Amino acid sequence: MEVDILEKGAILQRDKETFAVAPHIPGGFIRVADFRKLLDTAEKYNAAALKMTSGQRIAVVGLKETDLDAFWNDVQMNIGYAIGLCVRMVKFCPGTTYCRHGKQDAMGIGMVLDKEYHGRFLSAKFKIGVAGCEYACNAPLFKEVGLTGFPDGWKVTAGGTCGAKPRMGDIMGENLNDADAMEMVSRVFHFFEKSDSPPKVRLGRIIDKMGIDEFKKAVGV
Amino acid sequence: MEKSDILTKGAILQRDQETYAIMARLMGGVMDVATGRRIADAAEKFGVEMLKVTGDGRLALIGVKEENIDAAYGEMGFKAQAGTALCQQYIKVCPGNTFCPRGQKDTLDLARRIDERFYPYPKISAKVKIGIAGCFNSCAEPAIKDIGLIGLPKGWTLMVGGAGGKDPMIAEIIARNLSDDEVLEIMEKLLKYYRGLSSRPQTRNLRLGVILKKEGKERLLRICGLD
Numbered sequence: 001m002e003v004d005i006l007e008k009g010a011i012l013q014r015d016k017e018t019f020a021v022a023p024h025i026p027g028g029f030i031r032v033a034d035f036r037k038l039l040d041t042a043e044k045y046n047a048a049a050l051k052m053t054s055g056q057r058i059a060v061v062g063l064k065e066t067d068l069d070a071f072w073n074d075v076q077m078n079i080g081y082a083i084g085l086c087v088r089m090v091k092f093c094p095g096t097t098y099c100r101h102g103k104q105d106a107m108g109i110g111m112v113l114d115k116e117y118h119g120r121f122l123s124a125k126f127k128i129g130v131a132g133c134e135y136a137c138n139a140p141l142f143k144e145v146g147l148t149g150f151p152d153g154w155k156v157t158a159g160g161t162c163g164a165k166p167r168m169g170d171i172m173g174e175n176l177n178d179a180d181a182m183e184m185v186s187r188v189f190h191f192f193e194k195s196d197s198p199p200k201v202r203l204g205r206i207i208d209k210m211g212i213d214e215f216k217k218a219v220g221v
Numbered sequence: 222m223e224k225s226d227i228l229t230k231g232a233i234l235q236r237d238q239e240t241y242a243i244m245a246r247l248m249g250g251v252m253d254v255a256t257g258r259r260i261a262d263a264a265e266k267f268g269v270e271m272l273k274v275t276g277d278g279r280l281a282l283i284g285v286k287e288e289n290i291d292a293a294y295g296e297m298g299f300k301a302q303a304g305t306a307l308c309q310q311y312i313k314v315c316p317g318n319t320f321c322p323r324g325q326k327d328t329l330d331l332a333r334r335i336d337e338r339f340y341p342y343p344k345i346s347a348k349v350k351i352g353i354a355g356c357f358n359s360c361a362e363p364a365i366k367d368i369g370l371i372g373l374p375k376g377w378t379l380m381v382g383g384a385g386g387k388d389p390m391i392a393e394i395i396a397r398n399l400s401d402d403e404v405l406e407i408m409e410k411l412l413k414y415y416r417g418l419s420s421r422p423q424t425r426n427l428r429l430g431v432i433l434k435k436e437g438k439e440r441l442l443r444i445c446g447l448d
Binding site (some may be wrong): 014016021036044052102134136164166 | 251269
């Protein structure tokens with residue numbers, strides 16, 4: 001039976017025959033020239049549709065298994081880890097680069113975090129969100145690690161989920177500068193990486209089980 | 222005069238206080254290659270270098286000059302006035318059982334029906350975000366939308382009052398096992414009620430979740446015919 005092909009970032013579709021792939025587009029920011037290349041490649045391999053995803057990617061839907069390698073070769077983009085037990089994405093907003101509400105450089109930090117963490121394998125899915133202001137347009141509070149930008153620095157939250165059992169993240173620190181916020185992300189990530197929880201148990205569940213005080217102690221807050 | 226967002230065109234003023242971001246109007250975030258090309262053409266024609274897939278799965282063109290907004294929409298084949306309601310009433314949809322093996326329900330079709338019936342729904346003074354997920358995994362994040370739907374084998378679970386932004390709230394489930402038609406009927410009542418509250422000063426600009434807390438779930442259930 002056909003299944004998802006993780007190493008090719010290919011997600012089996014409903015027809016049990018074709019696949020969707022989601023090239024890596026950090027933060028969803030894509031230059032028009034690259035977008036065109038994506039369209040051309042999608043057309044070349046007879047994609048059924050393109051879909052903007054919740055992970056700020058553009059999924060190319062309906063590719064044949066035999067075309068997957070050629071697609072990746074032609075499109076010249078990296079694999080986006082839309083599936084599997086790993087850091088699924090670092091979602092970020094335009095921050096102070098484009099948005100007039102931006103209080104912190106969400107795009108700058110987002111790009112750094114993306115480079116460091118995107119695709120790292122873990123025991124469960126792990127999502128990171130960075131919003132440049134308190135309007136929080138990518139809902140960082142509902143990610144495993146969320147950064148929200150305020151005039152005096154970042155608020156970092158941990159343990160959010162938005163799936164079958166939604167959970168708001170707990171505050172790990174406030175008014176943090178860029179370096180301290182990234183240090184906090186690192187601590188939470190490494191706590192989770194080292195935890196011996198069974199597969200598919202997300203961070204929020206672990207925090208609920210051990211208690212927020214214990215968790216904070218464990219990550220050194 | 223200082224510039225601001227142009228709500229009637231769904232144009233968002235950028236940090237440079239000069240150019241705007243506008244959104245391609247894509248039902249459920251799905252497009253074909255030809256539509257993508259029209260978007261790329263419009264972007265190039267009007268000097269846009271960067272596109273952004275947003276947190277809600279929309280595609281934004283960043284850096285459109287005010288005088289080019291209408292023409293850019295035209296080039297893409299979308300109506301300019303589509304913008305406002307798009308901002309206020311965006312429907313975030315997962316691929317549902319059209320594409321996804323996990324999908325239990327046809328999310329894209331329900332989104333189309335909601336869009337046809339309610340769009341644009343005028344005179345609501347706060348944003349109404351809708352999320353439709355075809356299975357329990359909730360990739361369209363219905364729990365943090367004003368109106369959230371989860372497709373399960375026996376029908377739709379309807380939840381109300383979620384928000385993911387400044388004042389986050391997890392939506393409350395108000396009905397289960399609904400058919401497509403039942404969802405539309407309840408939404409009709411809900412939006413009518415919400416529109417009524419929108420015209421009163423004390424309840425103006427409040428998100429549905431705040432209304433739910435203020436007025437109580439019982440009242441909401443009664444109004445939606447669910448008591």
